[in-house]
Amino acid sequence: MGGALRRADVGATVTVGGWVHRSRDLGGQLFLALRDREGLLQCSFNPDWTAPAVIAAAAAVGVESVVLIEGTVHARPADQVNPEMATGEVEVRATGIRVVGPALTPAIPVATSKDTKPPAEELRLRHRVLDLRRPELQHALMLRHRLAKATRDYLSGLGYLELETPILTKPTPEGARDFLVPSRVHAGEFYALPQSPQIYKQLFMCCGFDRYFQIARCFRDEDLRADRQLEFTQIDIEASFIGREDIITMAEGLVRALWAEAGIAVETPFPRMSYAEAMERYGCDRPDLRYGLEIRDLTAVFRGSESGIIQSALAAGGRVRAIVVPGGGAWSRKQVDELEAIAKQAGAGGLLRLKAHQGALEGPLAKFLPADAQAALGLQEGELLLGVAAADRISSPALDRVRQECAARLGLVDPAVRKFLWVLDFPMFDQDPETGALAAVHHPFTSPNAEDMAARPDAPATWRALAYDCVLNGTELGGGSIRTSDPAVQSRMFQLLGIGDVREQERRFGFLLEGLRAGAPPHGGIAFGFDRIAMLLANATSLRDVIAFPKTTAARALFEGAPTQVPVADLDELHIRPVEG
RNA sequence: GGGGGCGUAGCUCAGUUUGGUUAGAGCACUCGACUGUCACUCGAGAGGUCGCGGGUUCGAGCCCCGUCGCUCCCGCCA
Numbered sequence: 001m002g003g004a005l006r007r008a009d010v011g012a013t014v015t016v017g018g019w020v021h022r023s024r025d026l027g028g029q030l031f032l033a034l035r036d037r038e039g040l041l042q043c044s045f046n047p048d049w050t051a052p053a054v055i056a057a058a059a060a061v062g063v064e065s066v067v068l069i070e071g072t073v074h075a076r077p078a079d080q081v082n083p084e085m086a087t088g089e090v091e092v093r094a095t096g097i098r099v100v101g102p103a104l105t106p107a108i109p110v111a112t113s114k115d116t117k118p119p120a121e122e123l124r125l126r127h128r129v130l131d132l133r134r135p136e137l138q139h140a141l142m143l144r145h146r147l148a149k150a151t152r153d154y155l156s157g158l159g160y161l162e163l164e165t166p167i168l169t170k171p172t173p174e175g176a177r178d179f180l181v182p183s184r185v186h187a188g189e190f191y192a193l194p195q196s197p198q199i200y201k202q203l204f205m206c207c208g209f210d211r212y213f214q215i216a217r218c219f220r221d222e223d224l225r226a227d228r229q230l231e232f233t234q235i236d237i238e239a240s241f242i243g244r245e246d247i248i249t250m251a252e253g254l255v256r257a258l259w260a261e262a263g264i265a266v267e268t269p270f271p272r273m274s275y276a277e278a279m280e281r282y283g284c285d286r287p288d289l290r291y292g293l294e295i296r297d298l299t300a301v302f303r304g305s306e307s308g309i310i311q312s313a314l315a316a317g318g319r320v321r322a323i324v325v326p327g328g329g330a331w332s333r334k335q336v337d338e339l340e341a342i343a344k345q346a347g348a349g350g351l352l353r354l355k356a357h358q359g360a361l362e363g364p365l366a367k368f369l370p371a372d373a374q375a376a377l378g379l380q381e382g383e384l385l386l387g388v389a390a391a392d393r394i395s396s397p398a399l400d401r402v403r404q405e406c407a408a409r410l411g412l413v414d415p416a417v418r419k420f421l422w423v424l425d426f427p428m429f430d431q432d433p434e435t436g437a438l439a440a441v442h443h444p445f446t447s448p449n450a451e452d453m454a455a456r457p458d459a460p461a462t463w464r465a466l467a468y469d470c471v472l473n474g475t476e477l478g479g480g481s482i483r484t485s486d487p488a489v490q491s492r493m494f495q496l497l498g499i500g501d502v503r504e505q506e507r508r509f510g511f512l513l514e515g516l517r518a519g520a521p522p523h524g525g526i527a528f529g530f531d532r533i534a535m536l537l538a539n540a541t542s543l544r545d546v547i548a549f550p551k552t553t554a555a556r557a558l559f560e561g562a563p564t565q566v567p568v569a570d571l572d573e574l575h576i577r578p579v580e581g
Numbered sequence: 582g583g584g585g586g587c588g589u590a591g592c593u594c595a596g597u598u599u600g601g602u603u604a605g606a607g608c609a610c611u612c613g614a615c616u617g618u619c620a621c622u623c624g625a626g627a628g629g630u631c632g633c634g635g636g637u638u639c640g641a642g643c644c645c646c647g648u649c650g651c652u653c654c655c656g657c658c659a
Binding site for chain 1: 582587588591592608609610614616618619620621622652653654655656657658659
């Protein structure tokens with residue numbers, strides 16, 4: 001291929017195919033920059049070696065047309081080497097050209113220089129064939145391929161089998177909305193697209209396939225974001241006769257292999273932290289460890305406060321928690337108000353603020369504090385204390401957001417630093433504070449911690465789960481768990497989650513329970529967000545840059561024009577009718 | 582479902598603050614000149630439903646109301 005020609009190819013007679021990236025017509029001679037996925041190649045048309053008719057034909061070709069160029073590879077003179085091109089030491093002296101795919105004038109430019117802005121997202125998606133020709137996107141999708149291959153190589157090397165699972169499947173309760181597909185054969189019945197292959201991979205374990213993986217497409221009908229698409233890809237993994245440590249070690253090896261593919265060395269093992277510790281110190285179950293600003297419990301100091309806000313929060317069983325921001329004392333009233341707005345948006349009633357100035361505390365609360373408060377807080381000159389007095393359920397998310405914003409303002413978020421982390425010991429259930437209803441934090445098939453279950457059988461809200469998340473710089477890369485392999489325990493879990501009726505359990509999950517009853521090995525697994533990893537390693541900021549044909553945030557495919565209306569006859573055949581209005 | 586940003590030539594944008602003659606620039610495109618360029622250069626030209634609809638006004642790219650599209654965030658996404 002033309003973009004791969006190097007000095008060693010000098011002398012070769014070649015026919016190179018590609019797209020006309022740019023042309024420079026100097027009058028008597030001209031140069032075409034020919035592009036393929038490997039890069040750019042200069043083709044030189046000159047009367048000394050090119051027939052006049054060929055020069056005329058080359059001069060008439062429009063950019064983005066597909067051409068075949070015949071010629072000989074020549075070394076460029078030293079003063080004409082282009083160090084910015086991989087092929088910069090050579091050029092093809094053309095003797096012939098054939099336009100095999102003439103192109104209309106492109107609606108959006110493909111050949112851009114470093115400092116030009118890409119076209120609007122809408123145009124990029126509408127003219128995706130042109131957009132995907134751009135070298136950045138070519139590189140991103142080629143990286144994506146290498147990551148998929150590295151995944152297959154690594155897991156195959158460990159004896160994992162790549163097995164496929166159905167796309168037309170049964171609706172299962174995985175939290176998100178399902179995409180439904182009407183059945184033509186069975187009036188009024190629907191398939192669902194899988195939100196993940198979760199149950200199938202557990203069934204593979206019951207089948208005895210031991211170690212499974214799949215680069216699996218998943219579908220969730222929820223609103224989109226820069227890092228969320230309707231359909232996305234995960235690296236789905238499951239294994240039998242293993243425990244948490246086996247999965248973690250295997251997963252660390254996978255991360256190492258993937259990052260190595262992008263030329264980045266990753267050190268393992270990753271540090272670990274319990275969910276409880278992450279929530280206490282960072283207010284978040286996927287903390288960004290690139291910076292400090294850890295949350296401190298200052299309840300003891302504020303207990304003596306005469307402030308009504310604090311007293312009522314403490315009386316309700318809450319705490320006073322805060323972060324201390326070095327240099328924050330210099331922020332203006334307005335800047336701190338913005339932080340408070342962030343805290344309020346996250347659910348807090350407000351933000352307590354204190355700063356030390358000339359040995360005394362300043363802030364709306366200062367006068368309500370006991371005299372020894374300054375000594376107890378140890379606040380230094382220039383530091384700003386930002387706190388929330390409330391239940392942890394309120395203060396954790398609020399302080400998490402405030403902490404992230406402060407770190408961004410102080411420039412503490414270094415994109416060159418990578419802090420991997422395992423978060424362990426998630427709670428099994430999330431309890432609704434009003435109704436008391438339990439919901440699975442991970443999913444209903446996660447195994448609870450057996451010791452917790454034995455110690456407090458009547459308090460499931462206190463049980464920990466054998467679940468784990470892999471986190472990088474505040475982003476969840478993947479997560480998994482050891483599963484419940486005992487059908488009786490699984491049935492109990494359904495019961496705790498409000499599916500008490502046995503017939504209901506059988507109707508919805510009978511196929512899983514049947515697998516477990518047929519003799520299930522202990523098993524567990526993990527799933528990584530493949531697109532998100534590709535995005536990180538391609539230095540992209542949107543999933544759309546690592547997915548060839550993505551949807552817009554309004555869930556439309558602009559290039560193909562999906563979704564679309566269909567003829568009424570098609571609907572009739574599927575036994576569905578549009579709702580009037 | 583809610584909040585913010587953007588929408589002017591094929592593309593990227595200026596013009597909107599303070600309504601006023603014929604809406605501009607760079608790139609791309611067309612034509613012409615040019616024999617070593619590499620974002621070639623130079624000259625000329627063509628190119629506009631100011632997203633769409635309605636309103637205010639003597640007059641709207643600019644003000645008001647509505648609406649559509651793209652985007653970022655909240656909700657949502659176990």
